[in-house]
Amino acid sequence: MNDQILTLKEVAAYLKLAEKTAYKLAAAGKLPGFKVGGSWRFKREDIDRWIEEQKKKETE
Numbered sequence: 001m002n003d004q005i006l007t008l009k010e011v012a013a014y015l016k017l018a019e020k021t022a023y024k025l026a027a028a029g030k031l032p033g034f035k036v037g038g039s040w041r042f043k044r045e046d047i048d049r050w051i052e053e054q055k056k057k058e059t060e
Contacts, residue, residue: 004043004044004045005041005042005043005044006041006042006043006044006047007039007040007041007042008022008023008026008033008039008040008041008042010042011031011033011040011042011047014044014047015047015051023040026040026042031047031050032046032047032049032050033046
């Protein structure tokens with residue numbers, strides 16, 4: 001099963017961001033995530049896809 005779910009703290013560390021920045025991006029809908037009981041969660045595959053999309057935007 002390759003469907004790893006990350007917490008806000010884990011996704012911030014994965015992206016090397018401050019937790020506050022990751023939270024702001026998620027709350028603004030700029031970072032793909034969902035809430036479970038009021039806490040943000042992220043699928044690693046969605047984050048990896050988001051990273052690739054950001055890289056493509058930079059080259060356009």
